[in-house]
Amino acid sequence: MMTKVYYVLPEEAKDIREKVFVEEQGFKEEFDAADGVSVHLVLSDSGKPVATCRFFKGDEEGVYLIGRIAVMPEYRKKGVGASIVSEAEKLAAEAGGRESVVHAQTRASGFYAKLGYQPFGEPDDEEGVPHIWMRKALCPKS
Ligand SMILES: CC(C)(COP(=O)(O)OP(=O)(O)OC[C@H]1O[C@@H](n2cnc3c(N)ncnc32)[C@H](O)[C@@H]1OP(=O)(O)O)[C@@H](O)C(=O)NCCC(=O)NCCS
Structure with missing residues (x-):
């Protein structure tokens, strides 16, 4: 498994997000302005892209938003999402982040809880899907 970092949304990430969020989960507004200011990660297994996520700096100093985390179905429950x-x-902390925030689908909140995220604020929805804000303190850059 190997992770590559991109500063422009790569085709590999676009492809995974289309398969997972658009085809599997039915979201329509998958790609947005945040893609243009995000760092994109793609994790591959023997050259095959299997997971992606993005992160970008929030409005509040030191806060980074991690999102669009998608693992291809056949690679789930193997630690790929956590990885x-x-x-x-780690990259957000290196960039000066002290806190990571996710706008989690409520059905995936258990995954983030396992990674140390705690809920805050009011639940809401995106395209009719219930979401919850969750956050986690990041280890300072060593
Ligand atoms: C949610 C998702 C990213 C999790 O990825 P994954 O690779 O399956 O997760 P991991 O194997 O790294 O799981 C880490 C831990 O979280 C747990 N976990 C994974 N998905 C979970 C879920 N939906 N609810 C509760 N716990 C979950 C795992 O059991 C594991 O626990 P363990 O450490 O005790 O074994 C993946 O299921 C996915 O891509 N789903 C579709 C897209 C999506 O909903 N993304 C989230 C948008 S907010």
């Missing part, structure tokens, strides 16, 4: 989020957290 790519951990890499994004």
